[in-house]
Amino acid sequence: MPNAARLEALGLQLLPVPKPIGNFRNFIRTGSLIFISGQGPREADGTLYTGKVGADVSTAAAYEHAKLTGLNLLSVLANAVGDLGKVSQVVKLLGLVNAVDNFTSHPDVINGCSDLFTDVFGEIGQHARSAIGVASLPNNITVEIEAIFELRN
DSSP states (O other): OOSHHHHHHTTOOOOOOOOOSSSSOSEEEETTEEEEEEEOOBOTTSOBOBSOBTTTBOHHHHHHHHHHHHHHHHHHHHHHHSOGGGEEEEEEEEEEEEBOTTOOOHHHHHHHHHHHHHHHHGGGGOOEEEEEEESOOGGGBSEEEEEEEEEOO
16 A cells, blocks of 8 residues: 555655645545646755756656656645545546657656556556647646546545
């Protein structure tokens, strides 16, 4: 069952949750579903990874940015529900990659987050997903990912 010990075993630690940069919430819960607003590759000290994937940033580096973004999603989730063990299923991810026009490896980038969720949650970490490229993202971040989780009652 995913918890702080599982994250620690993976060499990971939850991060401070940033305030939204607008008039919205980091999450909304309705019934057994919790929707986590888009997060980016933010380090604990607030540093954001920026640039165009396929020009300034390699696919391998962007994969790590997506993994970090996944950790930020888990941090918001844990802050919202108190315990990652309350997750019964990772339902869906929408991954956006700030990429050059001819970049086509968007799934390879967003795999960073998907792989993290499978490592943390096991089988229930498997999810539906979309991975798309965009012309720009807020603050020029490399990736933004939003997520939907189902929670145990």
